[in-house]
Amino acid sequence: MLSRQRKFLFFFLCFMVVQGLSAQQILSDSIERAIDRLLLKMTLEEKVGQMNQYNGFWDVTGPAPQAGADKFKYDHFKQGLVGSVLNVRGVNQVRKLQELVVNESRLGIPLLFGFDAVHGYNTVLPIPLAEAASWDLPAIERSARVAATEAASSGINWTFAPMVDISRDARWGRVMEGAGEDPYLGSQIAVARVKGFQGNDLSSPFSVLATAKHFAGYGFAEGGRDYNTVDVSALTLHNVILPPFNAAVKAGVASVMNSFNILNGIPATANHYLVQDILKKNWKFNGVVVSDWGSGVEMIDHGFAENLSQVASLAANAGSDVDMESYAYVNHLKEEVRKGTVSLATIDQSVRRVLRLKHLLGLFKDPYKYCDTTREKVYAMHPEHTQVARDMARRSMVLLRNENNVLPLQPQKKKIAVIGSLAADKNSPLGNWRLAAKDSSAVSLLEGFDAAGISYRYAPGVKLVTEGPVHFVQELAINNHDTSGIGYAVDIAKDADIVVMMLGEHGLQSGEGRSRAQLDLPGLQQQLLEAVYAVNPNIVLVLTTGRPLAITWAAEHIPAILLAWQPGSQSGHAITDVLLGQYNPSGKLPMTFPRSDRQLPIYYNQFSTGRPGPKKEVFWSHYIDESHAPLYEFGYGKSYTQFSYSDLQLSQRADTVLVSVKLTNTGSLHGEEVAQLYIHDRVSSLVRPIRELKGFKKVRLDSGASTVVSFELPTSLLGYYDGEGKLLLEPGWFDIYVGGGSAATLSAGFLYSK
Ligand code: NOJ
Numbered sequence: 001m002l003s004r005q006r007k008f009l010f011f012f013l014c015f016m017v018v019q020g021l022s023a024q025q026i027l028s029d030s031i032e033r034a035i036d037r038l039l040l041k042m043t044l045e046e047k048v049g050q051m052n053q054y055n056g057f058w059d060v061t062g063p064a065p066q067a068g069a070d071k072f073k074y075d076h077f078k079q080g081l082v083g084s085v086l087n088v089r090g091v092n093q094v095r096k097l098q099e100l101v102v103n104e105s106r107l108g109i110p111l112l113f114g115f116d117a118v119h120g121y122n123t124v125l126p127i128p129l130a131e132a133a134s135w136d137l138p139a140i141e142r143s144a145r146v147a148a149t150e151a152a153s154s155g156i157n158w159t160f161a162p163m164v165d166i167s168r169d170a171r172w173g174r175v176m177e178g179a180g181e182d183p184y185l186g187s188q189i190a191v192a193r194v195k196g197f198q199g200n201d202l203s204s205p206f207s208v209l210a211t212a213k214h215f216a217g218y219g220f221a222e223g224g225r226d227y228n229t230v231d232v233s234a235l236t237l238h239n240v241i242l243p244p245f246n247a248a249v250k251a252g253v254a255s256v257m258n259s260f261n262i263l264n265g266i267p268a269t270a271n272h273y274l275v276q277d278i279l280k281k282n283w284k285f286n287g288v289v290v291s292d293w294g295s296g297v298e299m300i301d302h303g304f305a306e307n308l309s310q311v312a313s314l315a316a317n318a319g320s321d322v323d324m325e326s327y328a329y330v331n332h333l334k335e336e337v338r339k340g341t342v343s344l345a346t347i348d349q350s351v352r353r354v355l356r357l358k359h360l361l362g363l364f365k366d367p368y369k370y371c372d373t374t375r376e377k378v379y380a381m382h383p384e385h386t387q388v389a390r391d392m393a394r395r396s397m398v399l400l401r402n403e404n405n406v407l408p409l410q411p412q413k414k415k416i417a418v419i420g421s422l423a424a425d426k427n428s429p430l431g432n433w434r435l436a437a438k439d440s441s442a443v444s445l446l447e448g449f450d451a452a453g454i455s456y457r458y459a460p461g462v463k464l465v466t467e468g469p470v471h472f473v474q475e476l477a478i479n480n481h482d483t484s485g486i487g488y489a490v491d492i493a494k495d496a497d498i499v500v501m502m503l504g505e506h507g508l509q510s511g512e513g514r515s516r517a518q519l520d521l522p523g524l525q526q527q528l529l530e531a532v533y534a535v536n537p538n539i540v541l542v543l544t545t546g547r548p549l550a551i552t553w554a555a556e557h558i559p560a561i562l563l564a565w566q567p568g569s570q571s572g573h574a575i576t577d578v579l580l581g582q583y584n585p586s587g588k589l590p591m592t593f594p595r596s597d598r599q600l601p602i603y604y605n606q607f608s609t610g611r612p613g614p615k616k617e618v619f620w621s622h623y624i625d626e627s628h629a630p631l632y633e634f635g636y637g638k639s640y641t642q643f644s645y646s647d648l649q650l651s652q653r654a655d656t657v658l659v660s661v662k663l664t665n666t667g668s669l670h671g672e673e674v675a676q677l678y679i680h681d682r683v684s685s686l687v688r689p690i691r692e693l694k695g696f697k698k699v700r701l702d703s704g705a706s707t708v709v710s711f712e713l714p715t716s717l718l719g720y721y722d723g724e725g726k727l728l729l730e731p732g733w734f735d736i737y738v739g740g741g742s743a744a745t746l747s748a749g750f751l752y753s754k
Helices: 004-018 023-041 044-050 068-078 091-104 128-132 137-153 173-177 183-198 234-250 272-282 308-318 328-339 344-361 373-379 383-396 445-451 486-494 525-535 552-557 571-579
Strands: 052-055 084-086 112-115 211-215 255-258 288-290 398-402 416-419 457-459 498-504 539-544 560-563 643-653 656-665 671-681 692-701 706-714 732-739 746-752
Touching (some): 112 344, 128 173, 128 183, 128 383, 211 234, 272 288, 498 525, 539 571, 643 671, 656 671, 656 732
Parallel strands (some): 498 539, 539 560
8 A cells, every 4th residue: 555645756757748748857857856955953063064075984883983083084974965875885884884974973864985996896807908908898888887895785885986097197096997998989988887887776685886087188297297287289189189088978877076277377177277167067967076086285285275265165165065084174164155265055966966866876866775684685786796897807818919820729739837926826917906905815827727728847937026015005125136047947948849928917916106207017027938938939928917018129129029018817727818818818918018118198099290211311200229010019919710801892971981891800810899989080170090090890700700890980070179078070081991900901981071
């Protein structure tokens, strides 16, 4: 039996639907009305509280803190002066803190619980740059869903991901966290990740709010040095940096995080143009803008604000709704309102955004909906997630080289030596954002070989990391002196038919605060590689890394190179699957591999210069001591089979350019190929890059089979943004290239007319 109230609600909804209002509109109207009512009850202090976010601190399930900073925060929770928290996780902890706030603060407004579930939670998936190399949008969405399911089952309802910063500089450690250098690929992946985290329904207990970060320009830190100055043109901003954010907003991302950097001299957290004008006004974003950790207080270091009071008014007026750990809002915003530097309307707008998210998640109905211990037991690490992690890792790997078909391995027929300390490492494959996972919980390569029944002899060769902590917040100590293991490694290599060497970066050599000036194999690994090569050149190099590396020597000498990135929990199994050919590699580079770090920044969608060359004389754009070509270009990646492209056809129908191409698997194995479509605008009123990705399709083909791959390219994708962000779509000649990478040679010209 329906209660009277429910019956009324039912008939009211039917009436509204008959009036032509969608159920969603009705829901959103009723949320806005509920917020209106709550705002009327809230004091200014409580409103500011919703704009304040603290990092978790004491063991919430233990006794209440009695003194110091912990007590300060604890009291604020009880007084309703905190709207959200990060890094408090696990159902028991979350429930306890939620109870404190709901039961003890005057209005009992539930908290949001945030966490960086960036590439997994308990189950660690490959780092996002690796996943981007799969060019497999459904798989990427699935991977984010796994992270969301596990995080949500542990009490979290807000993840600070996806990171959608485009970057062209592999020195920047945070390239591991994004989708690489291309705005089109980056936009598609941003959408897939947002969908994966948020699902179709934010009120499901398995959905978490997603965050597009870092808004904006953070990936262009000068010299690739994290937190450094950013100085980009308006054209780069609108055509390269902003598109993935725009795509995420269109996909309904719930929040956007300010970046640490300045843009045009103004820190992003106080950048009215970025946040108010572009994000909130032009793009109509109605979610929450959260500062990055301390990005408010850092405005003082930037030399933009004198004190925290000024930080509070600058950031609030620019539209930054929530202050993460700067203590600017909680301590100063009330006073700024009293002084008149910030209006009450501005505060109300920000608070409304925060409360809206809490409503959409259903927290007002049930503040404990993410606090189910049974769900936590079942889903916080589900066996299906292990499968997804293994599959995602295989799909992320890129075969860079395979001379004489060294791969796939045929271990039954060969004596195998495995060399490299990373091959036994169970911690490094977890990559950087693995704060919820157990340390050293990944499957090592040796364990992968063992499980597959492969016999081998093993030598670490050289240690990568020496003494000292291996920790998220600390610098790693890299071994630059102890070569004592090289002798034994050389001995077992001499005796082997084939040597599998696992070399590269440690998982904690990339990520926040981990920029590198040199992109070689860290420590003594190059020395080890050359020593082994001298006695047995029959080497398969498994390269682990969180960024493109300048492995030019290896690319010229080592017959097979498999780029495995940081593959996550299932690392060893996934690498073994690919080495044995149980999965035929299909990844393509989402970021250019340089020949040398001295070429940086290097990226495929560069502008033409006035002096392209080569010319007989020196007067053309080049280096005299290094090629200016990349080692491996964007979009590059091989397979154990071969693909060929032919019969490129173009036609225009209304607002669509139809492009089709015949793709044939000319090799002897079935496999997947990422067919890529690039354009080049020959002449335009603002110059355009020599190539730009505008479409891709991942296609599976049996050996000997052919198919026609068709792209429907909306003509809007022929356009570009001017310095004000206005889309220009100009008639004229375009070149279209289709192939298996950005160096595709099959092309046709096309005259676009409106
Ligand atoms: C700082 C990082 O820049 C950001 O990406 C992250 O979400 C926050 N810390 C919170 O951990």
